[in-house]
Amino acid sequence: MGFFDGLFGFIVGTKGREMEAEAACEPISGLSSIATSVVHRCARILGMQTEKLVQLFEIELPDNANEPEKYARNLLVYSSYKALHEETKRIDYLSEKEFRILTYDIMLAWETPNAEADSSNKERNDNIKREVEEEEADSLFISSATKNAIQVDGKQTVSSEAFARIAPACPILADPITINNLFESLTSYCGGRLHFLIYDKYIKYLDKVVKAVKTTAPHAASLNLSKGEIILDVDGVSATNSVFQHIGTSTRPGRLTLTNRAIYFEPLGVGFSYGKPMCYDLEKDLKQVVKRECTGPWGARLFDKAVMYKSSFLAEPVFIEFPQFKGQTRRDYWFAIIKEILHAHKFIRKFNLSGLKKAEILSQATLGVFRYRALKEGFHIMPSQVKSTLSFYLAEKLPKGDKILDALYNHLETLFTGSESKPQPGLGSGPFPPAICAIQRLGFGLSDKDVEFSFYGLNIDGGPSSLELAVRRSASYSGRAEAARATLEQVKMEDIDTNVAVLKELLFPLMQIGELMLSLVEWEDPFKSHVFLFLFLFLINRGWLRFVIPFIFLFCAVFMLWNKHHRKGQPIEAFQVSPPRHKSTVEQLLTLQETISKLEMGIQEGNITLLKLRAILFAAFPQTTNKVAITLVVVAVLFVLLPFKDILLLILLEEYTRKMPLRRESSEKLVRRLREWWGRIPAAPVQLMKRQDSRR
Structure with a gap:
């Protein structure tokens, strides 16, 4: 019976407000019927004549009173703020239905403050009611409470602009920072407009929270x-x-x-x-x-x-x-x-x-x-x-x-x-x-x-x-960020194989460049490797190497602007990827186990390298320490005597020409000797201590 009582009370309250708006209160020039009714009620709350309230508005805010197109709304807002300031002095104002009706009527009046708005508002209300009747052909008491209320009186709804302008006048009702989010929450099931039943229920629960x-x-x-x-x-x-x-x-x-x-x-x-x-x-x-x-x-x-x-x-x-x-x-x-x-x-x-x-x-x-x-x-x-x-x-x-x-x-x-x-x-x-x-x-x-x-x-x-x-x-x-986050959900793949396939396709241009550089370093085509070597030496010698990275950035910027000019806001084409063969759950588990094993081996190799360097640094093996110390001294002297550009040139020449036909044999011998020397260095010892758990 609670819903029927609320619906009956809403109908009675609605008709009462309509009768009051059309009652024998004196019309105010330029104001609609509901705005006139609200101003009269505000005057009664303030304990003064309506004419006196209008005079105060014109005296205290003469600039607003002299604008004919804004006069009605400004007078309404001025009267409402003063009345609400007086109404909220009572400690139990949230539990009074008159307060809820007044604030809601102020929002309705804010939307149609002018006298000319009465006829257009009536036509709009008839259209809203006709649309609701077409959508809801079933019995009145079958659908939700909100839709039932709209069926009874479809015109009693408030827009977000009216709610945002009036509700913050009472800080308990709304806050300017979250006013739009609050309105969306209240109207999430009523088509983006606030109905009195929803507004009334919201304030009732506010009152319950305060009392609790x-x-x-x-x-x-x-x-x-x-x-x-x-x-x-x-x-x-x-x-x-x-x-x-x-x-x-x-x-x-x-x-x-x-x-x-x-x-x-x-x-x-x-x-x-x-x-x-x-x-x-x-x-x-x-x-x-x-x-x-x-x-x-x-x-x-x-x-x-x-x-x-x-x-x-x-x-x-x-x-x-x-x-x-x-x-x-x-x-x-x-x-x-x-x-x-x-x-x-x-x-x-x-x-x-x-x-x-x-x-x-x-x-x-x-x-x-x-x-x-x-x-x-x-x-x-x-x-x-x-x-x-x-x-x-x-x-x-x-x-x-x-x-x-x-x-x-x-x-x-x-x-x-x-x-x-x-x-x-x-x-x-x-x-x-x-x-x-x-x-x-x-x-x-x-x-x-x-x-x-x-x-x-x-x-x-x-x-x-x-x-x-x-x-x-x-x-x-925030709207742009939400749109960007929505695209993320569309491109997230479920299994690791598909994600790896997408990653390979995205990195395909870089992989092609890497393969080309590797072929040049491996001297598979001596002519191309010689041309690249002489070009590289020329860039370093002329000091143009520092322009390479700025040139890459400039090329990317020009490429982006060119695409913006020719695409003209058209959506980007979908990135096509060939999915890998579908694997069963057992195969995926085996792949995961293999990946974890490789990761574990990589961490072990890294630990071994660090422990060997620790042994060298603390001179655990004097003969090896002497060789490393002499090498570090020579490198330090070279860094002091030679310009950094020449050092970089020597390092690049050493790495690039290591596998050219003229140096291949000697380079392989050098790498083998270094590998054998590194293999003879034992790792520094490690002792695992028993962990003391202080948790209760």
């Missing part, structure tokens, strides 16, 4: 939290949702708590009581590392369901496991919110923030976790399904994300210019009140004193702020 956090106050006493430290989430309180901590080979179940400053783990004791909590600090600069990790019994890496925390304060890393029958949603959720708090404190340390500025950043991170919890609990949305809605975690992952953080710092500096308790009107770069004020109004305290920011009308005409511009630029780069 407040109920953890008794739990905070056992953790000895510092002033301003807020519990964000708790896990492991029931047997069905247990949490395990792995340190070395020891494993203990317990209760996990995340605050805006640290991670706490309370091991489970006798009689369902908890022991002394272990605190893993996220605030101080301890070179913390948090990443996804595999874990299992006795340190075995079996299950990919853990979060690893490591810092310079700990002797060994801590693994926190979140058992789950299927998937890793619990682990991914905790990993994301822990990273959000960790990156928020990195931002604070990077810009050396303190006082209210530090509290403001922690408030933004706290509100971000609240929104993330609401999406998870209400819509079961996880980072693997959509883009992240956590600001600092997202900024660290996005290309040009550091520019977003720089813009956020500049916004913070502008916000607190002059006085830390009252920003100067007109100096900010966004229309929303600070997050610390929103946190305090929800019943939490992050600072040593109460903060009350007065409303200031900034960015009222909807122009993008510096922070919004940084987010847009990062999003454009």
Whole structure:
């Protein structure tokens, strides 16, 4: 019955808003019916006449009032910001349906603020409703709740532009950095437009999250939290949702708590009581590392369901496991919110923030976790399904994300210019009140004193702020990166033989050049080898060898530009590769074993070479040491007396002419003598020490 009640309430609320819009409230010149209704309601919230509110707008923002094409929308935004600032002073405003209806109607009015928009809006709504009726020919109560609601009233949807302009006026609802990702998450099943049922459900779950956090106050006493430290989430309180901590080979179940400053783990004791909590600090600069990790019994890496925390304060890393029958949603959720708090404190340390500025950043991170919890609990949305809605975690992952953080710092500096308790009107770069004020109004305290920011009308005409511009630029780069990552999945091959075949085809031009150089060095065709030798000597003698690498780069650049001019944006042709013969599983295992054996032999040969050099260096064999020392002295004198160009010329001549007919026999004798000399040198001894395992 819950869905039918919600649907009935939505219908009643919709019709009530329509009746109110068409009621006997006096029309405002230039405003649409719904915009007029919203302005009248804002005036009642502010306790003044509508005419007085319009006069204040024209007095405080004369430039915006004098633009006829923007007058209606600017008046609507001005009235809405002032009313929402007053509405959010009540501690339980999220639980009031009037607040949810008002904010949603403001978004609807923002899309159609002008009087001329009424007729075009009616035609658009009829088209939307007709399309929905054609797509949904079944019974009203068979399809999903969202589609049913659209069937009942298809016109009640909001675009991303309206949501991005109005929602950040209440920091608990949205954040400018992640506003687009939040909208995509909410509208992922409703065709890219936000319906009231979805919006209403989102705020209801936000309210539930805030109330759930407040109920953890008794739990905070056992953790000895510092002033301003807020519990964000708790896990492991029931047997069905247990949490395990792995340190070395020891494993203990317990209760996990995340605050805006640290991670706490309370091991489970006798009689369902908890022991002394272990605190893993996220605030101080301890070179913390948090990443996804595999874990299992006795340190075995079996299950990919853990979060690893490591810092310079700990002797060994801590693994926190979140058992789950299927998937890793619990682990991914905790990993994301822990990273959000960790990156928020990195931002604070990077810009050396303190006082209210530090509290403001922690408030933004706290509100971000609240929104993330609401999406998870209400819509079961996880980072693997959509883009992240956590600001600092997202900024660290996005290309040009550091520019977003720089813009956020500049916004913070502008916000607190002059006085830390009252920003100067007109100096900010966004229309929303600070997050610390929103946190305090929800019943939490992050600072040593109460903060009350007065409303200031900034960015009222909807122009993008510096922070919004940084987010847009990062999003454009992110789109290119996602498109590039999509191509990677298409070219990944499954077995090693196919990958080797692709690699050989890609390196075919270089392999051809290598074979040509090898044939020249082997003097298979004396004429070509002589020509190449004289050409090489000429380049070195004239000093032109240093131009070879720049010439290669220049040739590549010209080749790329030529292809760009002639291809004219056409997609590149597929690279054709002949796949190798398919091998059975047994053959693949044998190939893998052979490859590992060759790798092991190569490592052994490398160790033997190093041990022989160690024996020579420490004069373990005096006769050999004398010869090597004299040779090194002669080489050192040559490097001092001869120019480097001549030394390079001699080395290249020695290597290139070693197999020419005139020197072949003498060179082979020299190589044989060197090989025999190297074989007579024994390796330095090696002793393996028994490893002392200090793990518990």
